[in-house]
Amino acid sequence: MERYLIAMQPLVTTSQLERTRAIVKAFSAPGAHGTRLQLYLNEQRELKDNWAYEYWINDMYMNNPLPLPVNSNPGMVFPPRKFTTVHDVARYAARLLDGVLDHKEILDKKALPIERATSREKGQPLCMTQYYRLLTSCRMPGKVQDSLYSRLEDNQDVKNNNEHIIVACRNQFYCVAVKATDRGRLTEDEICSQFLHILNDAPCLASPPPVGLLTGDNRRKWGDNRESLYQDERNRRNLDLIAKSLLLICLDEPLPANFNARALRTSSSSSASGNLDETNRGGYVGYIAGHRDETNMAHQMLHGGGSSLNSANRWFDKTVQFVISNDGVNGLCYEHSPAEGIAVIQLIEQLLKKCDELPPGSHAPATLHSHLPPPERLEWQLDARMHRSIQEAAQNIDGLVEDLDLYVHRFTGYGKNYIKSCNVSPDVYLQLALQLTYFRLYGHLVTTYESASTRRYHLGRVDCIRSATQEALNWVTAMCQGEGGGLKSPPDSEVSDDELLNMGKKVTFSLYTEQKKLELWDAAVKRQTEIMIDNIMGQGIDIHLLGLREAARETAPTAAHPLPDIFLDETYRIANNFLLSTSQLPTTSDTFMGYGPVVPDGYGASYNPHPDMIVFCLSAFHSSETTSTWKFAHSLEESLTAMQKLTQLKNSK
Template sequence: MLARVIRSMAKPARMQSSSLVKPVSLTKIPGRYLAHQEGLPKLPVPPLQQTLDRYMAVLQPIISQEELEHTKHLLDEFGKPGGVGERLQKGLERRARKTENWLSDWWLQTAYLEYRMPVVIHSSPGVVLPKLEFHDRQGQIRYAAKLIAGVLDFKTMIDNETLPVEYLGGKPLCMNQYYQILSSCRIPGPKRDTVINYTLSKSPPTHVTIVHNFQFFVLDVYNSDGSPLTVDQICTQLEKIWNSSLQTNKEPIGILTSQHRNTWGNAYNNLIKDKTNKESVKAIQKSIFTVCLDAPMPRVSDELYLSRVATQMLHGGGSRWNSGNRWFDKTLQFIIGEDGSCGVIYEHAPAEGPPIVALVDHVVEFMRSAETVRSPMIPLPMPKKLRFNITPEIKKDIEKAKQNLNIMVHDLDVKVTVFSHFGKNFPKSQRMSPDAFIQVALQLAYYRNYNRCCSTYESASLRMYRLGRTDTIRSASIDSQHFVQAMDDPSKSNQQKVDLLQKAIVAHRAYTNMAINGQAIDRHLLGLKMQAIEDLTSIPEIFMDTSFAVAMHFNLSTSQVPAKTDCVMCFGPVVPDGYGVCYNPMDEHINFAISAFNSCAETNAAHLSHLLEEALLDMRDVIIQLPKSKL
């Protein structure tokens, strides 16, 4: 079940005051990245009994007393001296001594590469950027050219190893993910995928992929002397691409990448049997990143606009619209619509949200500050159009992919809202963590809707450790349960409610600190289970228990992804009857994206969004109604 939890976007560390990242040196510093990485501590293996005790604590608000007693018996048996747990723990500790990171390979395989649902909706997050002011081809091309130049500016720092190191609480963070997001791609397999990165190859790529009207082009973005093309030069090349892709009777080959991974793995092998197809696919996979120049979508009201753009970022709107204008396996795809909609979708296996958000912040700031440079009129070669030979079998695969994707598109319910009543400054003014405040509000909204607490996932960064990815902050606690039960109880005074709210927030902060210091329970439990599999022993009973199934069934899968840009990340639910909730707390407002599946009668994204707004306002009101001396 842990493999289902793939919405793991960790919280970015605080960046410098300007969104435009400045290199630490104007010249290349060879070996700086490796020297930094080697100086980071290894991810610890938490004490066994500590994890078992904390596991019992997180079960309390989400399972019955009878189930709790049964699970306690299993845990006592598992954790007894000389028992199964102790043997697996020692195996994990041996693995930790021998490897750079005892978790990273297991996590990559179980959460991503062995996960067989489509990456679309089920895995890849999208980012919705503020609406742009252009409504035509010229504006779209000009913006795309500036964006490409901004990404190349960021890439220079990665190539030169001059990217500033990020810190959290005064401790340096692992920067490895920044070196995985460019020139990389996921490759489908019949049972397990792989990720390939061309950054360190003998001839690193010098091109990006441009997609327009379902047609793919190779755009070389460096001159012969190694300097990047200017914005003017890129504009000229994008114009050529646009003009040569006007016919729309091309098969949307990219839609194949939206399939169930086993299905796509088989179709992929069929596709690359042809030499031309194989070379075209390789060019896409090897490119630095992809830019999708989308056709305009049907107009909607201002209220629905952000939600519509979120679906464009996540899936492209279906086979009738822009879903064929993607290569969903590509790590990084920037999407620019002719109607001014703009954002990003990224394949999740190589990285979490922070490098993506830092890159987006940098690019947005770069485009604001970039001066127009008039380029000498040196003729540039025509960008290469990638050819595909479509056999009847490939055509059949494309039609099947269209049908399956359209079913997924119609099933996804997304609601993006801007909560405008207050932002992170309000909880800060009450000496409360904004993230914890929002998480407790989510617990209250869910409880009001379902009259129960649920297993809740919030990602926490493990980047204080070498090759660290994420662990889980479990937001449903016994303290949050006491608060949500008291909030609508007329017999409770405002003072009692605020006291319980403060306890819930303190508990959330404590779990967060525990998680970022490598002491949370979820990845440790995964490690113990994987160690049992590797030892070829039977799976311990604690992992076959009903309580474990409930604990791993995350009805709320959430992530705070703060950015300086006024944007919001979005992703699909991780269970059929659940919600995906992502938020970006700005100073005076909060951007929320909530997703659910229409096929589940019990979930509704717009309704949860409304309940969340009410919960935030009610929590604020109960605080401000107290005399200041009582807080």
């Protein structure tokens, strides 16, 4: 409770903090409600492998009704490939899949090496459960709550040695058997042949109803629609095949180089009915990856581009979806609930290394292997109600895509090599850079989320590093003293924006010496480091608070019994309104991952520090009057430059 108060001090008004302090005191007094709930959690700890896991996954994912694209599923951009013919597309897809099958065999033998902590009690084993969920899971929508299907827990499927994937091409879905008890695993050439069949077959077919769009709709609506689809035997088989597949491979059309997400509404109506004309469907084949920037590529991985492009060529519930566009742009969209980014990145880097290291093989066109049955195309039985639902889903996903403000920014001034020379963790450094950036734009700090791995514990996933500390506020205030123009008043402030702007214009010199800024910097670094260590060692506050809240619900005399005041308090609402949602997603390859904001007026900010540069993927919503990724990137550039000047001064002493 003390840590909670300390965390909220720089984010709320004095009166709010004093009210919360009184609530906390009453809640945590001996024999009070909080201590009784703590005893309940202690009992749950003895009964469960991880008392927090179910609370956490339900709160983070299963109870969230928002559509998966943009709001939940991250996207990952791989280095573009050079495709000359359709055979190159098929060969690359086959090589990726062959690598996945190698990896799956290791998983089936439970032979994945156990990772160990590399800092803070080095050598502790880390939980590997989420690595085993990647290729065995599918998120299932529900009318009340989502659930996570796992083949590992499916008694009917656990002994099944057969493996299949789903391939999406021009909104058609194909089932490809890649391993069978009667003939074993397909070779890379045989897999390539199956992809060629699909690439030749799909363009010759009439446009199908874009059923995939349903998976990108509100989770409760999709849960209702899925239940209706499941009543038909053919649909039921299709849905089961998709849920039990290893993964999806989405063979896409490229986004246009001048892709404008905000212009989608003009074209969504035709695609929703499944009558997209061939000009729109194939009109972008001439674009090459060199004409598309990284922001464009990230859009394709996050959502597909809308209903008139590739959003129906997805099944957003599936954990792993490889996206391969015929212009060489490729990457991944993944459903987040089974695993964190670290498990995904490890698999991807392994696969990309295989694609780059293995000899390209025969450049002669792969032949269609006549001894193999062709891939099974999935056909759907849809009534008028379902067609209307697809049209509504198209409008909804197009609105979501149109609203997404996305910007990929490569900062080339320096990278993690320089940061490490300052004896600072790159993650700590960049978290403080994000705090400085936000303060430069708005004049105050906001609730910030950074994921911290808790894999030292069985079934551990993440807790929240709260980077907006009082020490960070003291430092950014000193750094921005005298800048003036960018300041805005914090929420509930008695000082208006205009008054603050005038104040900023009057103060044109810094009241802080460089030495004082360095002292405040050191304090901010120390505090951020302490919070990071607390979280990875299992001493964060957010999972614990969540547990106490859910314990209150479970032990309430009636369902209508109110929660304790601490969870109804305005400070608690602010504490969980993450206007900055951030994550370090480091890779050794030239790949990067991004995601959308988690609140309407917020930012998403992932960062990937390389030795001599840093890749940021920034997101916001156009519908917000207060956010702009371009302005954020510009402020971020200024912040990183100012931080280098400050730290160089320290290094020179």
